Amino acid sequence: MSIILTGDRPTGPLHLGHYVGSLQQRVSLQQDHDQFIIIADLQALTDNADNPQKVRANITEVTLDYLAAGIDPDKSTIFIQSLVPELAELTMYYLNLVTVARLQRNPTVKDEIKQKGFGDSLPAGFFVYPVSQAADITAFKADLVPVGDDQIPMIEQTVEIVRRFNRTYRADVLVEPKAMLADVSRLPGTDGSGKMSKSLGNFIALKDSADEVRAKVKGMYTDPNHLRVEDPGKIEGNPVFAYLDAFDPNQAEVAELKEQYQAGGLGDVKIKERLTNVLLAVLDPIRERRERLAQDMGTIEDILQRGTRKAQTVAAQTLVEVRQAMQIDYFKN
Amino acid sequence: MSIILTGDRPTGPLHLGHYVGSLQQRVSLQQDHDQFIIIADLQALTDNADNPQKVRANITEVTLDYLAAGIDPDKSTIFIQSLVPELAELTMYYLNLVTVARLQRNPTVKDEIKQKGFGDSLPAGFFVYPVSQAADITAFKADLVPVGDDQIPMIEQTVEIVRRFNRTYRADVLVEPKAMLADVSRLPGTDGSGKMSKSLGNFIALKDSADEVRAKVKGMYTDPNHLRVEDPGKIEGNPVFAYLDAFDPNQAEVAELKEQYQAGGLGDVKIKERLTNVLLAVLDPIRERRERLAQDMGTIEDILQRGTRKAQTVAAQTLVEVRQAMQIDYFKN
Numbered sequence: 001m002s003i004i005l006t007g008d009r010p011t012g013p014l015h016l017g018h019y020v021g022s023l024q025q026r027v028s029l030q031q032d033h034d035q036f037i038i039i040a041d042l043q044a045l046t047d048n049a050d051n052p053q054k055v056r057a058n059i060t061e062v063t064l065d066y067l068a069a070g071i072d073p074d075k076s077t078i079f080i081q082s083l084v085p086e087l088a089e090l091t092m093y094y095l096n097l098v099t100v101a102r103l104q105r106n107p108t109v110k111d112e113i114k115q116k117g118f119g120d121s122l123p124a125g126f127f128v129y130p131v132s133q134a135a136d137i138t139a140f141k142a143d144l145v146p147v148g149d150d151q152i153p154m155i156e157q158t159v160e161i162v163r164r165f166n167r168t169y170r171a172d173v174l175v176e177p178k179a180m181l182a183d184v185s186r187l188p189g190t191d192g193s194g195k196m197s198k199s200l201g202n203f204i205a206l207k208d209s210a211d212e213v214r215a216k217v218k219g220m221y222t223d224p225n226h227l228r229v230e231d232p233g234k235i236e237g238n239p240v241f242a243y244l245d246a247f248d249p250n251q252a253e254v255a256e257l258k259e260q261y262q263a264g265g266l267g268d269v270k271i272k273e274r275l276t277n278v279l280l281a282v283l284d285p286i287r288e289r290r291e292r293l294a295q296d297m298g299t300i301e302d303i304l305q306r307g308t309r310k311a312q313t314v315a316a317q318t319l320v321e322v323r324q325a326m327q328i329d330y331f332k333n
Numbered sequence: 334m335s336i337i338l339t340g341d342r343p344t345g346p347l348h349l350g351h352y353v354g355s356l357q358q359r360v361s362l363q364q365d366h367d368q369f370i371i372i373a374d375l376q377a378l379t380d381n382a383d384n385p386q387k388v389r390a391n392i393t394e395v396t397l398d399y400l401a402a403g404i405d406p407d408k409s410t411i412f413i414q415s416l417v418p419e420l421a422e423l424t425m426y427y428l429n430l431v432t433v434a435r436l437q438r439n440p441t442v443k444d445e446i447k448q449k450g451f452g453d454s455l456p457a458g459f460f461v462y463p464v465s466q467a468a469d470i471t472a473f474k475a476d477l478v479p480v481g482d483d484q485i486p487m488i489e490q491t492v493e494i495v496r497r498f499n500r501t502y503r504a505d506v507l508v509e510p511k512a513m514l515a516d517v518s519r520l521p522g523t524d525g526s527g528k529m530s531k532s533l534g535n536f537i538a539l540k541d542s543a544d545e546v547r548a549k550v551k552g553m554y555t556d557p558n559h560l561r562v563e564d565p566g567k568i569e570g571n572p573v574f575a576y577l578d579a580f581d582p583n584q585a586e587v588a589e590l591k592e593q594y595q596a597g598g599l600g601d602v603k604i605k606e607r608l609t610n611v612l613l614a615v616l617d618p619i620r621e622r623r624e625r626l627a628q629d630m631g632t633i634e635d636i637l638q639r640g641t642r643k644a645q646t647v648a649a650q651t652l653v654e655v656r657q658a659m660q661i662d663y664f665k666n
Contacts, residue, residue: 041661042425049429050501052659059663082661088421092375092465095458096382103457124436124464125428128457132425168383305664326385328374328415330392331638 004029005142005177007038007081010058011048014065015203016279017187017196020246025146025182027070035076036140036311037066039304042081042088043132046125047116063300065206068290073303079311080304081136086315090135091128093322097164098131098157106130108153134158139315141175148182155179171325173318187246188239192221204279206286213283217276222268229267240268240275248278337362338475338510340371340414343391344381347398348536349612350520350529353579358479358515360403368409369473369644370399372637375414375421376465379458380449396633398539401623406636412644413637414469419648423468424461426655430497431464431490439463441486467491472648474508481515488512504658506651520579521572525554537612539619546616550609555601562600573601573608581611 006026008014014023029035039062044055059080066078081087103109109130113122137145137158145155155177162174186195189202196203204216222240226233235241235258244254257274260266293300323329339359341347347356362368372395377388392413399411414420436442442463446455470478470491478488488510495507519528522535529536537549555573559566568574568591577587590607593599626633656662 045426045661046429049426052502052661056660056663080663082422082425082656083663085418085422088425089415089418092415092421092424092458093378093382095461096379096456098457099453100455100457100460101453120432120434122433123429124431124433124461125425127433128428128461131457169385301664323415327389328378328385330389330413330416331634 002033002144003140003142003175004033004035004144004146004180005038005137005140006035006146007040007136008062009040009044010055010062011044012058012198013061013205013207014069015196015198015205016243016246017203018065019069019206019282020187021148021182022146023066023069023071026076027072029146030072030075033144036142036314037071037076037078037307038081038136038311039063039079040081040136043129045082046123046129046132047118049123049125059304060297060300061207063304064290064293067293067300067303068286069206073307076307077310078303078307080308083308084139084312084315086312086319087132087135087139089319090139090315090322091132093326094131094134094161094165095128097161097168102157102160103127103130106153106157108150111150130154130157131161134161137177138162138174139318140311141318142177143175144180145177146180146182148186152179152181165322165325169325169327171321173321173325188237188242190216190220190239192237192239204283206283207290208283209287210280210284213279214276217272217279220272220275222272226261226268230264232264233261233266233268235262240271243275244271244278247282248274335366335477336473336475336508337366337368337477337479337513338371338470338473339368339479340373340469341395342373342377343388343395344377345391345531346394346538346540347402348529348531348538349576349579350522350536351398352402352539352615353520354481354515355479356399356402356404359409360405362479363405363408366477369475369647370404370409370411370640371414371469371644372396372412373414373469376462378415379456379462380451382456382458392637393630393633394540396637397623397626400626400633400636401619402539406640410643411636411640413641416641417472417645417648419645419652420465420468420472422652423472423648423655424465426659427464427467427494427498428461430494430501435490435493436460436463439486439490441483444483463487463490464494467494470510471495471507472651473644474651475510476508477513478510479513479515481519485512485514498655498658502658502660504654506654506658521570521575523549523553523572525570525572537616539616540623541616542620543613543617546612547609550605550612553605553608555605559594559601563597565597566594566599566601568595573604576608577604577611580615581607 039059041055041059045052048055133154147155159176162176165174166172189196189200191202204213220240222238223234241258248254257266372392374388374392378385381388466487492509495509498507499505522529522533524535537546553573555571556567574591581587590599
């Protein structure tokens, strides 16, 4: 049994990309592992300090998405990052074990800084968030962290901090995590460009209504040269087929349809109809569960409070051990 | 009545420089003000992560120095930084309101980085410590912070964070602090070079024995060209006279002695004898109180625990207001 740390920044609704990339995996992992799911509001604030309302609102949304997608709060511990002060405390200790130069070299952060176009206005909190993430992972002694391949440098950074800590304080308190690569390649956006993402607005949310799903599939990018039904069409870079690969339970039929599309004679309207049905078969039950859950926000709050309490208990114990190893466990008598 | 935040990094014993520069002032300020004295162990760790034992040991030493010098724990709140987790939490929020570029421009930190010769090994914790200091100051809504003139940029940084916070969250939760400049110019070291400092080893500690004080005064730098008693000697840059200025209750006699020294006819041995007596008159009662206090470490621990509890109560209330202003006060019902 592993201890797993996974989670999301509460900055928007979860979408099909999350479902394929992580939610399904979590639903399966929770059966045999001790899974902590962090709703990373502190991390969301590192580049949303001006808009905490957005972060706040999305905590509930993300929780509803989790539960609707099959995360079981009796098996997984769902908690809110900012309500576990031990994470901030651990971050303060770890910041002393990482150099500014090392943070500047972190490839993931470098990419994100470029993407977000911070320039000279890079918030210090964003710059140091890999250290905060190391605190999140190590507080629960997680040995397994499911990530996309772009996140591997973050795990390497955590491993370095763990080694530096254990070496400096001659302790084996902290546990080195391993990255667990998601086995499904990333889902492209509905616009066919890059991956599905909240910020690019090219997503189908788990909570989208059936009409929204229909409209979004209708508007999806396909092969721009596939103008008439009888024209041959391209499969590569065509998100409609990427989605069918990911969600259609009948992959033999999908293989035939691909051949037909490439040869000519299969129209976009028709293949999109199939995709709509396939997606609704996945999304309808999720949406219905979600709507039912949203009727009783007291229970959602209870789940978050319970998970946060449990997470805090575990993190507090780690902090005790950390302070002991550092010999700053004052007043223990 | 002001709220004052002041304190020290527990990295070594307090010395005459502290006494003249801050301890005397604190003893006087505690009469009419609400004074919080932070033992900044977290900050000490930013450049002592490899040596937390030193930090730990000096917490008690510094507390003994405080009490021996006249800090009254019923009037001042003495507390340990790392035992107030709210300070780490506030730091996390403030980090998002400060840019990396702004931290790089902080003149105090720039100087210290150069002095300490960090180069590429600058710890991230040291780099961001002005933000942590802003948390220390604002957690208690301190409006007055006694500082040396080299620390003024730190207060400016805090003021910027306060303004940015109050503007961003349309609140007036945080209070802008003012720097209170120490009125005594800084005491030079016994070697005559620069100021008295722990790291330069040119100090006379409050806890030094009478013999140590005698030996240190004997070894003090004076005018290197003042070889024979009858030679004229220099006052400028001569720490013996700087100390007499600071501690000798009979300043009229000091003025006469200065004239005599400059004219020739006053030997270093004689003037140092006077200085020894002057210093022992200050230090003997402090040392005796200190030795008596050190007999009962349970009381010292009680004082620290009591002060820390009080500090935490105040900081927790500020954190509630901060989270409310940021609208991340979840589960308030």
